[in-house]
Amino acid sequence: MSDPKRGDAPPLAPALAALTGPSGYFEDFQVGQKMAHARAATVGEVENGWMSKLVMNTAQAHWNEHYLRGGPLGEGRVVFGLITASMVIGLTSQDTAENALAEVSLDELRFLAPVHHGDTLRAFTEVVGTQDDPAHPDAGRVRFHHWGLTQDDRVVFEGERTVLIKRRSHWSR
Amino acid sequence: MTATGDGFDQSSFPLVTHGHHYEDFSDGQVLVHHWGRTITESDNVAFSTATCNWNPMHLNAEFAEAHGHPDVVVNPMLVLCTAVGLSVEDLSEAGGPFLGVDHANFHRSVHPGDTITATSTVLSRRESVSRPGTGIVTWHTEVHNQRGQLVLDYRRTNLVARRAR
Numbered sequence: 380m381s382d383p384k385r386g387d388a389p390p391l392a393p394a395l396a397a398l399t400g401p402s403g404y405f406e407d408f409q410v411g412q413k414m415a416h417a418r419a420a421t422v423g424e425v426e427n428g429w430m431s432k433l434v435m436n437t438a439q440a441h442w443n444e445h446y447l448r449g450g451p452l453g454e455g456r457v458v459f460g461l462i463t464a465s466m467v468i469g470l471t472s473q474d475t476a477e478n479a480l481a482e483v484s485l486d487e488l489r490f491l492a493p494v495h496h497g498d499t500l501r502a503f504t505e506v507v508g509t510q511d512d513p514a515h516p517d518a519g520r521v522r523f524h525h526w527g528l529t530q531d532d533r534v535v536f537e538g539e540r541t542v543l544i545k546r547r548s549h550w551s552r
Numbered sequence: 553m554t555a556t557g558d559g560f561d562q563s564s565f566p567l568v569t570h571g572h573h574y575e576d577f578s579d580g581q582v583l584v585h586h587w588g589r590t591i592t593e594s595d596n597v598a599f600s601t602a603t604c605n606w607n608p609m610h611l612n613a614e615f616a617e618a619h620g621h622p623d624v625v626v627n628p629m630l631v632l633c634t635a636v637g638l639s640v641e642d643l644s645e646a647g648g649p650f651l652g653v654d655h656a657n658f659h660r661s662v663h664p665g666d667t668i669t670a671t672s673t674v675l676s677r678r679e680s681v682s683r684p685g686t687g688i689v690t691w692h693t694e695v696h697n698q699r700g701q702l703v704l705d706y707r708r709t710n711l712v713a714r715r716a717r
Contacts, residue, residue, distance in 0.1 A: 395618050398608055418604065426602050433598060434630065435589055435637035437570070438645050452649075460650040461636055462603070465629040469603035476607055480619065482628040485656040485706070490649065538653075 390550050403477035404547035405509070405519040412506040416470050419501040419530075422494060426466060427458040434459075452493045460490035463500065463536050467527035470502035478550065480518050481543045488538035499530040507539065517549040571645035574677065574687035574714045581674040583691075585638045591626050593664040599630040626662040631704055635670045635695040639708075643672060648686055648711030656706035660697075667698040675707065686711050 390396060420426070431441040439446050441459045448454060464485075476482070494500070508522035521544050527536035545551075600610045608615040609625045616624045632653075644650065662668065672691040680686045689712045695704040 391618055395615055398612065398615060420604050430599060430602055430633070431637070433595060434633040435587065435640075436633075437637070437641045459633070461629070461633045461653070464653075465599070465603040465605070465627075465633060468629060469600075469605035472605045472607050479607070479609065481625075481661070482658050484658065485632070486654055488653040488656070490651065493649075 396551070400473070400477050401551075403474065403544070404551060405521065405544045406547050408506045408509055408521045408544070410506055410509060414471070414474055414504045416474055416502040416504065418470055419499050420466055420470060421497065421499045422458050422462070422466065423496050427456065427462050427496060430462050430465075431459045434461075453495060456496050458494040458496070458498070460488075460536070463490065463494050463527055464488055464538060466500050467502045467525055467536055468540060470500065471504050471523070471525060475504060475521075475523055475540075476542050476544070478545045479542045480515065480545055483520060483541040483543050485541075486539045488536070490536055492533055492535045494529065494535050498535075500535075501528045501530070502526070503528065508541075512543060515543060518543050518545050520544075570641050572642060572712075573646050574679075574689065574712045577674045577677050577689050577712070579674055579676065583639075583642045583672045583674075585642050585670045585672065587638060588667055588669040589634050589638060590667040591630065591634065591662060591664065593624070596624060596626045596630060596664060599633070600627045603627075603629065605629070621661060621663065623663045623665075626664065626666070628658045628662075628704075631658070631662050631668065631695065632656060632706070634668060635693060635704060635706075636708065638668075638670045639672055639691075639693060643689070643691060643708070644710045644712065647713035651688070651709045651711060654707045654709075656704065658704055659702050662697065662703055666703075668695050668703060670695050672708075680711065683711065685714050687714060688712070 428442050440457050503526040505524045507524045510520050512520050522541045610627045613624050672693040675690045677689045690709045697703050
């Protein structure tokens, strides 16, 4: 990655450092650690109808209430899979990226069942890997496996995500 | 034509179609997707808040600048969603569920005011055994900014409808 590197710059000014929580540094993540994230979110007009159009998704199944009627995906608008993924990752973000420097990669994203307006997404995470990042000695990479479930316990999404996260040893003095 | 639309002959208006079918793809084919998109501060705020991603790197400019960025960092999920959105008409609008994304790498940050464009190459195509009338196509998509720098690339796989026979 070519994102800015801090080099030997001092840690954040106290007023900025105080804005993020005391946990969620690289040292806090252990392989095998599992998290059920506390907040869930219902998908509707704003999250799917508007966001699908905002991101230029021209497939009307995502924003035409009457398009799929009678089809195999169910009634009403089906949520754009990457909106589901974005919401699941968003719901994990305070617990996985509070002290992140950058999002690095995504892999094995799978959309397992249709999500519709009115469904509520819940997020679950397991830490599946941690490693040093030679280009960023002040941080390390954490690989997460995420799952997205609906209110009725259907697994609708899963995928892996790697995040570059600050080391407490460097950033929290 | 009456006020209620009685007598309006819709069948005399041919449908203007968009998108490609399975038969339209060939290995190695390159598709330059339409439009491009300048990603604005409002896009990033709307998307990050709507998806419950309140991380200060995306929403607090002072915080992002203290980490060496010129402005907030656009939520990478917004960059990915927009790239896929720009490619939908060419790749998947003709129908079929989204199966997956693999090997998505965020190579550099996007900041408000940056413009992204997307181009895809067909990596593989095969007929679906379990779903007659459809094929499975995998593309490699590259996303560049206005300076020609690669910001993201990924592989995407979709079920794609065959032409009706």
